[in-house]
Amino acid sequence: MGWLGKLVGGTLGFAIGGPLGAILGAAFGHGFDKRDEAYLSGRGGRPGGYRRIETQDDARHMTFFVAAFSMLAKLTKVDGRISEAEIRTIEEIMEKDLRLNTESRKIAIQIFRTAVQSPETFESFAIQFADAFRHQRQILELMADILFRVAASDGGVSSDEERLIRSAVRIFGLSAGFYEQIRSRYMKKxxxxxxxxxxxxxxxxxxxxxxxxxxxxxxxxxxxxxxxxxxxxxxxxxxxxxxxxxxxxxxxxxxxxx
Structure with a gap:
């Protein structure tokens, strides 16, 4: 995942903007303002170590990565506390599903912690994610699956967690039938x-x-x-x-x- 290395090195800059760009800025201590936005969109220049994103794939990869851990942060915090079971499940996703190396896991954790404290909302992350993948339904469904998997990991899905997941499914443009299908899968033992x-x-x-x-x-x-x-x-x-x-x-x- 080459773009993660660029992010760690501070050379990728802010390639996605919006609420997710704000999370990156807060997580890695980079300033982000309209001059950066103009630079990244090709409307202007800015000296000092930033460079525009190199490929659209980099933008998609970053959006998925940052949005996933930002949404999970808001989801796990919504009922007042982040349980040990939820933490273990997220770690399992990082290690077994995404197969992130040590450095990549550190980045994911930093994004997660930043999003927990961020004033940005779960819905704002979901909207930006949906916009990036609006023509890729399978990816939207996979994200909804991840959200329910983590929410159910501590033995049940709270009403607040379910409210956020239902909101994500709606924002993603997925059907009510899909929501009921995935809900039934995780709400039953x-x-x-x-x-x-x-x-x-x-x-x-x-x-x-x-x-x-x-x-x-x-x-x-x-x-x-x-x-x-x-x-x-x-x-x-x-x-x-x-x-x-x-x-x-x-x-x-x-x-x-x-």
Missing amino acids: DKNEYEVLGLDPSATDEEVKKQYRKLVREYHPDTIASKGLPEEFTELAEEKFRTIQEAYESIKKSRGMT
């Missing part, structure tokens, strides 16, 4: 294979096969990688992909499908 596939148990064998093929196309790691996210983030898609495959195989076995 036992995951239902049909819920994983977004189906009712009354679905026909052909409907099960059709839905499975659709989800495989959408969540195949190669499909997610083609959206412009760095390799580390495709780990999230791979986990989702494995869950889909396991659910389908379980249904096939129980039904005797070929």
